[in-house]
Amino acid sequence: MAVAQLSPSYTETRFLSSQLSSASTRLYSRRRQALRPSSKARNAKIVCSVAPNEVQAPITPQTKGTRNKPDCFGVFCVTYDLKAEEETKSWKKLINIAVSGAAGMISNHLLFKLASGEVFGPDQPIALKLLGSERSFQALEGVAMELEDSLYPLLREVSIGISPYEVFQDVEWALLIGAKPRGPGMERADLLDINGQIFAEQGKALNAVASRNVKVIVVGNPCNTNALICLKNAPDIPAKNFHALTRLDENRAKCQLALKAGVFYDKVSNVTIWGNHSTTQVPDFLNARINGLPVTEVIKDTAWLEKEFTEKVQKRGGVLIQKWGRSSAASTSVSIVDAIKSLITPTPKGDWFSSGVYTNGNPYGIAEDIVFSMPCRSDGNGDYELVKDVIIDDFLRERLKKTEAELLAEKRCVAHLTGEGNAYCDLPEDTMLPGEM
Amino acid sequence: MAVAQLSPSYTETRFLSSQLSSASTRLYSRRRQALRPSSKARNAKIVCSVAPNEVQAPITPQTKGTRNKPDCFGVFCVTYDLKAEEETKSWKKLINIAVSGAAGMISNHLLFKLASGEVFGPDQPIALKLLGSERSFQALEGVAMELEDSLYPLLREVSIGISPYEVFQDVEWALLIGAKPRGPGMERADLLDINGQIFAEQGKALNAVASRNVKVIVVGNPCNTNALICLKNAPDIPAKNFHALTRLDENRAKCQLALKAGVFYDKVSNVTIWGNHSTTQVPDFLNARINGLPVTEVIKDTAWLEKEFTEKVQKRGGVLIQKWGRSSAASTSVSIVDAIKSLITPTPKGDWFSSGVYTNGNPYGIAEDIVFSMPCRSDGNGDYELVKDVIIDDFLRERLKKTEAELLAEKRCVAHLTGEGNAYCDLPEDTMLPGEM
Numbered sequence: 094m095a096v097a098q099l100s101p102s103y104t105e106t107r108f109l110s111s112q113l114s115s116a117s118t119r120l121y122s123r124r125r126q127a128l129r130p131s132s133k134a135r136n137a138k139i140v141c142s143v144a145p146n147e148v149q150a151p152i153t154p155q156t157k158g159t160r161n162k163p164d165c166f167g168v169f170c171v172t173y174d175l176k177a178e179e180e181t182k183s184w185k186k187l188i189n190i191a192v193s194g195a196a197g198m199i200s201n202h203l204l205f206k207l208a209s210g211e212v213f214g215p216d217q218p219i220a221l222k223l224l225g226s227e228r229s230f231q232a233l234e235g236v237a238m239e240l241e242d243s244l245y246p247l248l249r250e251v252s253i254g255i256s257p258y259e260v261f262q263d264v265e266w267a268l269l270i271g272a273k274p275r276g277p278g279m280e281r282a283d284l285l286d287i288n289g290q291i292f293a294e295q296g297k298a299l300n301a302v303a304s305r306n307v308k309v310i311v312v313g314n315p316c317n318t319n320a321l322i323c324l325k326n327a328p329d330i331p332a333k334n335f336h337a338l339t340r341l342d343e344n345r346a347k348c349q350l351a352l353k354a355g356v357f358y359d360k361v362s363n364v365t366i367w368g369n370h371s372t373t374q375v376p377d378f379l380n381a382r383i384n385g386l387p388v389t390e391v392i393k394d395t396a397w398l399e400k401e402f403t404e405k406v407q408k409r410g411g412v413l414i415q416k417w418g419r420s421s422a423a424s425t426s427v428s429i430v431d432a433i434k435s436l437i438t439p440t441p442k443g444d445w446f447s448s449g450v451y452t453n454g455n456p457y458g459i460a461e462d463i464v465f466s467m468p469c470r471s472d473g474n475g476d477y478e479l480v481k482d483v484i485i486d487d488f489l490r491e492r493l494k495k496t497e498a499e500l501l502a503e504k505r506c507v508a509h510l511t512g513e514g515n516a517y518c519d520l521p522e523d524t525m526l527p528g529e530m
Numbered sequence: 531m532a533v534a535q536l537s538p539s540y541t542e543t544r545f546l547s548s549q550l551s552s553a554s555t556r557l558y559s560r561r562r563q564a565l566r567p568s569s570k571a572r573n574a575k576i577v578c579s580v581a582p583n584e585v586q587a588p589i590t591p592q593t594k595g596t597r598n599k600p601d602c603f604g605v606f607c608v609t610y611d612l613k614a615e616e617e618t619k620s621w622k623k624l625i626n627i628a629v630s631g632a633a634g635m636i637s638n639h640l641l642f643k644l645a646s647g648e649v650f651g652p653d654q655p656i657a658l659k660l661l662g663s664e665r666s667f668q669a670l671e672g673v674a675m676e677l678e679d680s681l682y683p684l685l686r687e688v689s690i691g692i693s694p695y696e697v698f699q700d701v702e703w704a705l706l707i708g709a710k711p712r713g714p715g716m717e718r719a720d721l722l723d724i725n726g727q728i729f730a731e732q733g734k735a736l737n738a739v740a741s742r743n744v745k746v747i748v749v750g751n752p753c754n755t756n757a758l759i760c761l762k763n764a765p766d767i768p769a770k771n772f773h774a775l776t777r778l779d780e781n782r783a784k785c786q787l788a789l790k791a792g793v794f795y796d797k798v799s800n801v802t803i804w805g806n807h808s809t810t811q812v813p814d815f816l817n818a819r820i821n822g823l824p825v826t827e828v829i830k831d832t833a834w835l836e837k838e839f840t841e842k843v844q845k846r847g848g849v850l851i852q853k854w855g856r857s858s859a860a861s862t863s864v865s866i867v868d869a870i871k872s873l874i875t876p877t878p879k880g881d882w883f884s885s886g887v888y889t890n891g892n893p894y895g896i897a898e899d900i901v902f903s904m905p906c907r908s909d910g911n912g913d914y915e916l917v918k919d920v921i922i923d924d925f926l927r928e929r930l931k932k933t934e935a936e937l938l939a940e941k942r943c944v945a946h947l948t949g950e951g952n953a954y955c956d957l958p959e960d961t962m963l964p965g966e967m
Contacts, residue, residue: 167785168789168795201859202639202860205860206646209643234854236860239858242846242858242865243781243860244795245864352605357605357610416671417668417673421676424676424680427680427682
C-alpha cells in the first residue's frame with residue numbers, strides 16, 4: 094500500500110508511532126496516548142451511573158493487574174475475574190469492539206446482537222466501546238443503560254465517548270456506522286467531503302491507538318470512499334483490514350433471485366456485489382448459483398436478469414422507507430453481523446461473500462488503490478482472500494468499468510483527505526442508493 | 531378458572547367450539563374458521579412480493595400434504611421440505627409464533643431475535659405471524675421485507691394480517707405487544723377500556739383458533755389486566771398459559787442491586803417483582819440474593835433498599851426516555867426473550883424468575899382471579915410452578931396488599947370485558963410507570 098501523504102500536523106505522530114512499534118505494548122500504548130494530537134483529544138466524559146460513595150459492598154475482590162477502565166459506564170465499571178469462576182473460566186480472552194454512530198438506529202440493533210453472543214459465540218466475552226457525538230452523548234448514555242438492563246453475561250465492559258482517540262484504544266473491531274446524513278440540497282461531493290473528514294480523523298485515531306490488526310467495517314456512506322479515506326489515514330494498519338459494507342446489497346440480491354426462481358433463499362449462493370455501494374453497483378447474476386446450478390440456467394428471463402434484478406436490489410431501500418417510514422436499520426445490522434461472521438468462520442466450500450475491499454493486487458483487472466466490492470473467501474481467522482475463478486463477460490466487464498470509473502472520480506474528489514493533493518470533483522450524477530441517508 | 535360471561539354475539543361460537551374439541555384437529559380447525567364471528571372476520575390481506583406469473587422455475591418440488599399458506603409474504607410463500615435436506619432434517623418441528631403490534635419498535639427488535647435462532651435454538655424452525663392494524667399494514671409489509679432480506683435459515687414462514695382470527699391460527703406462542711398508547715388527557719380507566727377491548731377480542735381469537743396449549747405473553751399496557759381480560763375471553767385455554775411481562779422490571783432491579791453492591795449483574799439472583807406492572811409493583815429485596823447471600827446481608831443501607839431501590843427500578847424508563855428520546859424498545863425485547871427462555875429452559879437450581887400469572891391457587895395469600903407477578907420456576911417444558919419458599923415480612927406484605935388492591939380495582943374497572951357484569955371504576959391515582967406508552 095502506498096503510504097498516504099498526511100497533513101503536516103499529524104506527521105510527527107505517525108513518524109514516532111511507527112518508530113515505537115517494537116516497544117512493549119503497554120509502553121507503546123502510553124506513548125501513543127501522549128502523542129495524540131491535542132486539538133482533537135477532547136477527553137471522553139467519565140460516566141458512572143453509580144457514584145463511588147454509593148458502592149457499599151464490593152463483593153468481587155479487586156484483582157491485581159486489572160487494567161484501568163476510565164470511561165466505563167455504570168455496572169460495567171465493576172471489576173471482574175473471568176478466570177475465577179467455573180462458568181467463565183473456559184471463555185476466550187475479552188475482545189474490544191468499537192461502534193461509531195452508537196446512538197443511531199442501526200447500532201441500536203447491532204449492539205444488542207454483539208452483546209448477546211449471537212455474533213462472536215457463547216464463550217467470547219466482549220467490551221463495547223461506543224463512539225458518539227457531543228450532541229448524541231445523552232443518547233449514548235441511554236443506550237448504555239439499556240445494555241445494563243439487558244444483563245448479558247458476555248458483555249463485560251461498556252464505555253462511551255466522543256473522541257475516537259479514546260474510544261478506539263486497543264480495539265480489535267471497529268464498526269464505523271456513524272456518518273452525517275445528507276442535508277437538503279447537498280451534493281454527493283459535499284457529502285464526500287463532510288463524511289470524508291470524519292473518516293480521515295477516525296483513520297488517524299485507529300492508526301494511533303487501535304490494535305495493530307484491527308478489522309474495520311465502514312457502513313457510513315459513501316462507504317467505499319470513506320473506507321479508502323480511513324485506510325489512507327491509517328498507514329500502520331494493513332489496508333486489507335478495511336471493509337466497506339455491501340453485504341446488505343448481497344443479501345437483497347439473494348432474496349430477489351430466490352423470489353424469481355421460486356426457491357427459498359438458502360438455495361442461492363455465490364452472489365457478488367461488485368464495485369461501489371451506490372446505483373453503479375453490479376449485482377452479479379453471471380456467477381451466482383441456485384441449488385448449485387448457474388442462475389442463468391435456472392432463470393431464463395435474461396431481460397429480467399440484466400435489468401430488473403439490479404433495479405429491484407437497488408430500489409429495495411427506497412421501497413422500505415415508503416412502506417415502513419424508516420430506513421432499514423434492522424436488516425442493515427443483520428448484514429453487518431453477516432459481514433463479521435464471514436470473516437470469523439470459514440466460508441462454506443465453493444461459496445463466497447461480497448465485501449468492499451482494497452483493490453491492490455486484485456485478479457480482475459480493476460484499478461488499484463480504491464475500495465471495490467469483490468468476491469471474498471475466509472478461513473475464519475479474520476482475513477480474506479479474493480476468489481479467482483469467476484467469469485467476467487463483456488456485459489459484466491462494461492458494468493464493472495462504470496462503477497470503477499465512479500470510484501476513481503470519488504477518489505479524485507477526496508484527494509485532500511487521502512494526502513494525494515488537491516481535490517478535483519467531477520462526479521457526473523447522483524448515485525446515492527434510494528432509501529439511504 | 532371461572533368461565534367468563536361473554537357478550538351474546540359470541541355465545542354460539544364458544545359453545546360450538548367447545549363441543550368440537552374432541553374432533554380431529556384439521557376438521558376442528560376448519561369448523562372453527564367457519565364459525566368465526568363474521569363481523570370481526572375481516573380477511574387478512576394476501577400479500578406476496580412476487581407475482582405468480584413472475585415465478586419462472588420452481589426448483590423445490592411441490593410437496594404433497596404441504597398445508598396452505600394463504601397469507602404468506604414474499605419469499606416465505608415458497609414450499610419447502612425440511613426433511614429432504616441434510617442440514618435441516620434433524621431440525622425440530624416448525625413452531626408458529628404470533629406477534630401483535632408487529633410494526634412497532636419493540637417487535638422490530640424482537641422479530642429478528644426470534645428469526646435468528648437466539649430464542650428457540652439453532653434447530654428450531656419458526657413461522658412468524660405478524661398482527662398489525664389497518665393503519666400499520668404497509669409498515670408490516672416493510673417489516674416482512676426486512677425479514678426476507680435477513681436470509682435467516684430458521685425463519686421458514688412469515689405471514690401478515692390484521693385479523694387475530696387469521697393470524698392466531700394454530701399458534702403455539704402469542705406475544706401480544708400491540709396496544710393503544712395513552713392519548714393526551716386520557717385516564718388510566720380510559721386506557722383500560724380501550725386496550726381491554728383489544729385484548730378481549732384477541733382472547734376470543736386465541737380461544738377460537740390457536741393451539742390448545744398456546745403460551746401467551748402480554749406486553750401491551752396495562753399488561754396485568756390486559757392478560758386477565760385475555761384469559762377470561764379464552765376459556766378453553768388454560769389460565770396458567772397467560773403471562774404479563776414484568777421481566778424488564780426484574781432485569782432493571784437486578785442491575786440496580788448489582789450497582790449498589792458493586793458487583794457484576796450475574797451475581798444477583800432470586801429477584802421477584804410482585805404485583806402489577808405499575809408504580810405499585812414491588813421489587814423484592816427481602817428474598818433476593820447476591821453471590822448466594824441475602825441482599826440484606828450484603829447491602830446494609832436499609833433506607834436505600836426500602837425506598838430508593840424501588841424508585842430507581844420504576845423511574846428507569848422515564849430516565850431513558852429523557853436521555854435517549856425514545857422508549858426502551860431494545861431492552862424490552864431482550865426481556866421478552868428472557869421471559870420465553872425462562873419457560874423453555876429449566877430454571878437454574880435455587881433461582882426463579884418473575885412473571886405476571888393467574889393467582890388461583892397461589893401460596894402467598896394473594897387474592898384469586900387476578901394476574902399478579904410472582905416468583906416462578908420452570909422445568910423447561912413451557913409451564914411453570916410458583917415458588918413456595920419465599921419470606922413475606924410485614925413490610926413486604928403491606929406493599930403486596932397495595933398492589934393487590936390496585937389490581938382488584940382494575941378488575942372491577944373492566945368487568946364488562948371479563949363477563950362479570952357492569953364495570954365500576956374507582957382507580958385512585960395514575961400508576962402508569964414513567965416512560966411507558
